[in-house]
Amino acid sequence: MSDRIFGIFGVLLSIGFALAALAIEESFLSDAVGPKAFPLIIAAILGLSSLVIALRPDAEPHWPALGRLVEIGAAVVVMILYAQLLPVAGFVIATALAASYLSWRLGSSVLASVLTGVGTSLGIYSVFHLVLGLSLARGPLGF
Amino acid sequence: MEILSQLGDGFAIALTWQNLGLALLGCFLGTIMGALPGLGPSNGVAILIPLAFTMGLGATPALILLTSVYYGAMYGGRISSILLNIPGDEPAMMTCLDGHPMAKKGMAGEALSLSGIASFVGAFLATWGLIILAPQLVKIALLFGPAEYFALFALAFMTLGGVSSTNQAKSAFAAALGLGLAMIGVDTQTGVPRFTFGEVHLYDGLDFLVAIVGLFALSEVFIFLEERHGSSDAAGHKLKIGRLTPPLKMIKESTPTMLRTSVLGFLAGVLPGAGASLGSFISYSMEKRLVDKDGTFGTGDPRGVAAPEAGNNAAAGGALVPMLALGVPGSGTTAVLLAVLLSLNITPGPLLFTNNPDVVWGLIAALFIANFMLLAMNIPMVGLFTRLLLIPPRILMPIVAMVSFVGIYGISGSSFDLLVMIGFGVMGWVLRKLDVPLVPIILGTLLGNSMENNLRRAITIDNGNWWTLIDSPLAIGLWMVAIFGFVLPIILAGRIKMPSLRRDEEGSLRD
Numbered sequence: 001m002s003d004r005i006f007g008i009f010g011v012l013l014s015i016g017f018a019l020a021a022l023a024i025e026e027s028f029l030s031d032a033v034g035p036k037a038f039p040l041i042i043a044a045i046l047g048l049s050s051l052v053i054a055l056r057p058d059a060e061p062h063w064p065a066l067g068r069l070v071e072i073g074a075a076v077v078v079m080i081l082y083a084q085l086l087p088v089a090g091f092v093i094a095t096a097l098a099a100s101y102l103s104w105r106l107g108s109s110v111l112a113s114v115l116t117g118v119g120t121s122l123g124i125y126s127v128f129h130l131v132l133g134l135s136l137a138r139g140p141l142g143f
Numbered sequence: 144m145e146i147l148s149q150l151g152d153g154f155a156i157a158l159t160w161q162n163l164g165l166a167l168l169g170c171f172l173g174t175i176m177g178a179l180p181g182l183g184p185s186n187g188v189a190i191l192i193p194l195a196f197t198m199g200l201g202a203t204p205a206l207i208l209l210t211s212v213y214y215g216a217m218y219g220g221r222i223s224s225i226l227l228n229i230p231g232d233e234p235a236m237m238t239c240l241d242g243h244p245m246a247k248k249g250m251a252g253e254a255l256s257l258s259g260i261a262s263f264v265g266a267f268l269a270t271w272g273l274i275i276l277a278p279q280l281v282k283i284a285l286l287f288g289p290a291e292y293f294a295l296f297a298l299a300f301m302t303l304g305g306v307s308s309t310n311q312a313k314s315a316f317a318a319a320l321g322l323g324l325a326m327i328g329v330d331t332q333t334g335v336p337r338f339t340f341g342e343v344h345l346y347d348g349l350d351f352l353v354a355i356v357g358l359f360a361l362s363e364v365f366i367f368l369e370e371r372h373g374s375s376d377a378a379g380h381k382l383k384i385g386r387l388t389p390p391l392k393m394i395k396e397s398t399p400t401m402l403r404t405s406v407l408g409f410l411a412g413v414l415p416g417a418g419a420s421l422g423s424f425i426s427y428s429m430e431k432r433l434v435d436k437d438g439t440f441g442t443g444d445p446r447g448v449a450a451p452e453a454g455n456n457a458a459a460g461g462a463l464v465p466m467l468a469l470g471v472p473g474s475g476t477t478a479v480l481l482a483v484l485l486s487l488n489i490t491p492g493p494l495l496f497t498n499n500p501d502v503v504w505g506l507i508a509a510l511f512i513a514n515f516m517l518l519a520m521n522i523p524m525v526g527l528f529t530r531l532l533l534i535p536p537r538i539l540m541p542i543v544a545m546v547s548f549v550g551i552y553g554i555s556g557s558s559f560d561l562l563v564m565i566g567f568g569v570m571g572w573v574l575r576k577l578d579v580p581l582v583p584i585i586l587g588t589l590l591g592n593s594m595e596n597n598l599r600r601a602i603t604i605d606n607g608n609w610w611t612l613i614d615s616p617l618a619i620g621l622w623m624v625a626i627f628g629f630v631l632p633i634i635l636a637g638r639i640k641m642p643s644l645r646r647d648e649e650g651s652l653r654d
Contacts, residue, residue, distance in 0.1 A: 014319075017323055017338075020340075025335055027334060027335050033602050035335055035337060038594075038598060039337065045315060045319040046316065053312045053313060058313075064369045064370075068370075079544075079561075083565065084558060086548075086558060091549075095549075098545065099544070100541075102544055103538065105368060106540055113537075128197060128549055132194075133197075134549070136549065
């Protein structure tokens with residue numbers, strides 16, 4: 001079933017890709033092939049392979065229970081927040097928070113995960129910023 | 144003799160303190176990454192790319208660091224295969240079959256040192272193979288015009304799917320997806336924006352480093368989160384090693400095996416799309432058929448440990464041949480290495496050997512040096528690496544995730560790229576669940592633009608005649624091999640099966 005849904009999604013994707021390719025504005029100065037041809041070939045391969053996937057599905061993959069999916073969703077949200085928070089809160093604080101969260105969700109105790117988070121953050125900060133001189137996001141506190 | 148003098152120049156480049164230090168660092172990190180389940184050669188190299196950029200390394204030092212990691216990971220993978228029966232990375236899968244039974248018999252130390260020697264033999268011979276074969280391939284590649292290059296790229300995609308995936312449709316899907324992603328951005332020939340949907344960030348295209356780190360490194364974090372697999376696999380195991388010198392008889396017995404499988408592994412590595420996993424698989428199968436007269440393979444036969452290790456290390460060297468000589472990588476990790484070269488504005492291919500001989504020969508010399516370093520690290524110091532197996536993923540995975548973020552942010556300094564990377568991480572997780580191989584996606588994003596450029600150049604030269612693509616005997620030959628490579632596995636499907644050990648998780652990341 002998963003493969004059928006995936007295949008149908010792929011067919012839709014290829015149609016969308018082909019439509020977007022047809023919508024490319026051609027400049028008046030173009031080579032013999034133009035900017036549309038190769039994307040259209042790709043769309044055809046994408047569509048054909050998706051169709052085959054939908055018609056001849058593999059065995060069902062092992063999907064996690066709903067709770068685990070929520071877990072992954074939450075991790076994605078935390079990572080997105082991290083990306084947004086990075087320029088605001090600064091590298092050390094944002095990274096310590098995000099790493100603690102991930103460590104906690106992977107089964108560390110609260111104390112151990114805070115230690116992991118702070119350690120990861122300070123470790124990366126010292127190796128990449130202090131030793132190697134990479135410019136990391138600077139927060140209001142200067143780190 | 145010309146080769147030897149060039150090799151001498153290469154050693155002059157590689158033997159600086161900085162390059163030796165980088166090789167040592169790379170070997171050390173590589174062995175760790177190979178040993179730790181969850182980090183393999185391709186994602187290990189991927190998360191270290193930003194490090195290479197941060198340190199402001201030139202092309203040769205950066206390549207020395209990253210190929211040392213690559214070779215190191217091939218050595219390191221065997222450690223957890225032997226001690227824990229869990230492959231540290233995909234190519235070490237076959238080493239479990241005889242390595243772990245040997246460890247159970249109390250011969251863990253012998254297995255580790257013998258496999259270290261086998262790894263050395265494989266990698267050493269493969270580096271010589273690289274020296275001999277790559278310049279010959281360059282001579283052929285100089286005959287290639289745009290039409291032949293287009294056919295060569297097609298061949299790479301079709302055989303990559305053919306060899307490494309169980310479902311041809313899915314690898315075709317992955318390749319098309321990667322090529323499609325490469326189309327995003329301003330068209331280089333006419334200057335019109337494509338698939339950007341008005342988003343300014345997308346005008347110069349997706350950065351393939353972002354895609355690689357997301358697909359390879361971040362998706363691994365999601366896999367671990369899904370299974371809440373936070374404890375170390377080594378917890379509760381007795382990691383007893385014992386004596387670290389194999390008896391001379393054992394080495395003598397395995398020598399023919401090592402030599403045979405080195406050659407076989409090297410050839411498997413050179414084939415586009417095959418890579419190290421296939422190298423170790425066919426090496427083991429061949430030796431089993433050839434020398435296993437008493438049925439001892441699978442019960443702790445030393446030759447069964449030597450065969451896959453020599454095979455996978457030789458294949459790792461072999462996979463560098465098409466990457467350097469043609470610019471077409473043969474495996475996941477060499478695709479990542481290609482990304483590094485492209486980011487450093489160096490285009491691999493025949494011209495690399497004439498324009499940047501220092502890069503090529505410096506790299507080859509460094510491979511020899513790294514190989515000796517790895518031998519020294521992996522036999523006397525193997526105890527240190529076994530202790531690292533005790534690091535649980537609940538500490539390791541947050542570090543992997545954060546280093547990925549830091550690296551990408553360090554290169555571009557934009558939060559937008561981080562969001563794109565998260566997107567790729569989720570996509571990588573879903574696709575791995577669905578058993579869609581990830582390597583063709585990376586290859587597509589890397590090669591998409593030059594594939595299109597070659598297509599358009601070929602047809603423009605011939606005034607818009609599309610038949611020019613199959614006009615020369617060379618191009619026709621390449622297309623035949625491509626079609627053969629794509630169709631043959633479909634016919635053979637069901638007859639030859641890769642072992643299904645942990646395939647579900649790591650199948651998409653095979654190298």
